[in-house]
Structures are given as C-alpha cells and as structure tokens.
Amino acid sequence: MNIINGKTGWIEVICGSMYSGKTEELIRRIRRTEYARQKTQIFKPVLDDRYDSEHIVSHNQLKEPSQQVNSAREILQLLEEDTQVVAIDEAQFFDIGIVDVCNQLADRGLRVIVAGLDQDYRGLPFGPMPQLLAVAEYIDKPKAICVICGNLASRTQRLTRDKDTIMVGAEDIYEARCRDCHEVLD
Ligand code: ADP
Ligand code: ZN
Numbered sequence: 001m002n003i004i005n006g007k008t009g010w011i012e013v014i015c016g017s018m019y020s021g022k023t024e025e026l027i028r029r030i031r032r033t034e035y036a037r038q039k040t041q042i043f044k045p046v047l048d049d050r051y052d053s054e055h056i057v058s059h060n061q062l063k064e065p066s067q068q069v070n071s072a073r074e075i076l077q078l079l080e081e082d083t084q085v086v087a088i089d090e091a092q093f094f095d096i097g098i099v100d101v102c103n104q105l106a107d108r109g110l111r112v113i114v115a116g117l118d119q120d121y122r123g124l125p126f127g128p129m130p131q132l133l134a135v136a137e138y139i140d141k142p143k144a145i146c147v148i149c150g151n152l153a154s155r156t157q158r159l160t161r162d163k164d165t166i167m168v169g170a171e172d173i174y175e176a177r178c179r180d181c182h183e184v185l186d
Contacts, residue, residue: 009106010137013091015118015129018156019144019176022115023058023089029113030064033085038111040085042066043075045093047168056089059170072097076104084110091116092126093166099131106137120165121158121174122184144176155182 012029014022033040044056046068055063069075072094075086086105091098091114102112118133118141120126133139143152153176160173167173 007109009109009111011102011106011112011114011132011135012138012140013129013132013136014113014115014140014142015133016142017119017144017153017176018117018170018174019059020142020153021058021144022117022142023056024060024062025140025142026056026087026089026113026115027058027062027064030085030087033111038084039080039082040087041078041080041083042087042089043069043078044089046070047090047093047166056087071095072101075101079105085113086110087113087115089115091132092118092120092129094128096128096131098128099135102132103135117156119155121156121167123155123182126165146178146181147175148177148181151178151180153178153181155179157182158185161185 014025016022030040042056042064044066053068054065056066057063067078105112114132116129117126118129143154146153155177157175157177158173
C-alpha cells in the first residue's frame with residue numbers, strides 16, 4: 001500500500017555514458033519544477049568548468065544557472081530554507097559524502113535529482129555513482145548512439161591513451177560507443 005502524505009522526499013538518478021542526454025534530461029526535469037512553482041537549486045562540482053562555471057550546459061546547448069561547489073558538504077551550507085528541489089549535475093566528480101548529503105535532503109522531504117556518468121572510460125563504476133544508485137528511489141539510464149555502429153551506446157570511449165580516471169573534456173577526447181565497439185586503449 002502506498003501512503004502519500006505529501007511530505008516524502010526522494011532521490012532520482014539519471015546516469016549513462018557521455019552524450020546519453022543526462023544533462024538534457026536533468027534540465028527538462030528542472031524546467032518542469034519551475035512550471036510547478038517549486039524552488040529549485042542546481043549544483044555542480046568545481047571540476048566541471050569546461051563550458052561555463054555558472055551554468056549546467058548540455059551538449060545540445062541547453063543551459064540553466066547553477067552554483068559550483070568544492071565538496072558535497074557545501075551543498076548543505078548553500079541550501080536555502082525554502083528550496084524544495086535540489087538538482088546535481090556531474091555527480092561522479094563528487095566525494096563519497098554526496099551520498100549522505102542526498103540522503104539527508106531526501107529525508108528532509110526534498111526531491112533530489114542527480115545526473116552523472118555511471119562508468120568511467122574503462123567501463124568501471126565511477127566515483128560515488130554506485131552508492132547513489134543503491135539509495136535512489138528512481139533510476140533512468142538514457143543511452144547515446146554508438147558513433148561506430150549506430151547501436152545504443154552505454155560506454156564512453158576515450159580517444160587518447162591517458163590513464164587518469166578524471167580528464168575533463170568533450171568531443172575532442174570522448175565519444176559514445178556500445179559495449180561491442182568500446183575498447184580500453186593501452
Ligand atoms: P550527457 O549529459 O549525457 O553528456 P547531454 O545531455 O549533454 O548528454 O547531451 C545530449 C545531446 O548530445 C543529444 O541531444 C545530442 O544532441 C548530442 N549528441 C552528440 N553526440 C551524440 C551521440 N553519439 N548520441 C546521442 N546524442 C549525441
Ligand atoms: Zn557500436
């Protein structure tokens with residue numbers, strides 16, 4: 001039986017490869033909260049400043065103003081009293097504290113929408129994403145299109161041989177590929 005008393009918060013995770021439409025979907029959900037006249041705050045980690053430090057930006061040029069934070073804890077410090085929805089982009093770059101922060105917000109009755117890469121360029125789980133997926137009430141995994149074969153793509157192909165897990169970049173270094181076409185260069 002579902003008991004809905006209007007005070008329940010929850011966590012939604014949108015995850016997938018690069019170009020799968022995570023930010024596009026996050027922005028779509030944010031815009032709908034605006035129609036519903038709900039106060040929404042948008043956060044992203046300092047690390048992600050490739051296009052714009054003051055907005056979240058999708059690869060098809062949608063954008064929304066956002067606040068940059070150095071750590072997950074800072075989200076709690078910047079939270080305004082009347083905020084009902086918290087949206088977080090590029091969650092894979094956060095410290096593991098992001099899991100507790102999202103849980104605390106949801107426990108307080110907020111809707112928390114989190115977007116992030118589920119896998120790194122090797123196809124391995126990325127940062128705190130596995131834990132976020134475990135505690136989320138709702139999960140969506142949009143797919144990109146594999147640039148090699150045209151199938152649905154769940155992986156991010158790095159086009160250079162660099163081995164750092166975090167290497168911020170876009171079309172120049174990464175493309176979307178399916179499981180079959182994805183390869184880890186050595
Ligand atoms: P993500 O946040 O998952 O990296 P975005 O929401 O920023 O994705 O961008 C999604 C957009 O990327 C798509 O709407 C499309 O315009 C563009 N795009 C570029 N390459 C691809 C691809 N290989 N497959 C699907 N969409 C792509
Ligand atoms: Zn393919």
